[in-house]
Amino acid sequence: MKSDAPLATVKKMKTDRENIICASFVVNELIATKLKPQADGEFVKECFVATAELLTPDKVKLFQSVSLSRRTVADRITDMAQDIEKTLKDTARDFEYFSLACDETTDITNTAQFAIFVRGITAEFETKEELLSLQAMHGTTEGEDLFNQVVVAMNNFEL
DSSP: OOOOSOOTTOOOOOOHHHHHHHHHHHHHHHHHHTTOOTTHHHHHHHHHHHHHHHHOGGGHHHHHTSOOOHHHHHHHHHHHHHHHHHHHHHHHHTEEEEEEEEEEEEOTTSOEEEEEEEEEEETTOOEEEEEEEEEEEOSOOOHHHHHHHHHHHHHHTTO
16 A cells, blocks of 8 residues: 655654754864864854855855854853763763773973873673873873872762
């Protein structure tokens, strides 16, 4: 029997407002991962609007309503970082066993960078590895300084 109804697995269409917020988060994530200044969001928006005027003039208002001000970019990047941290904390709570790996290096500004990685295994034998912490170390980087950073990271993530 043939049905005139659309596919049974039709996904709910997102509203324009949801798409605008989603677009803002995508751009903010790119700004953060490419280590670009937060003010670049305003430039990206100008590019969006100029492109939309040429390609989709009927949708220009949608592109103009994407919020990419410096403050919005900063707030959204903070929100994403907090979400990542919460996810890592939730994951770490499920570890039956874990190990830490540490690496200390000096960046081009002559500042020591101390990276702490955690690898854990859950009761279901799932192995997960994540960057637990990256700390800029000012002053000395003796064993005690590094140990203190490990303790702070472990307390922060309740390991």
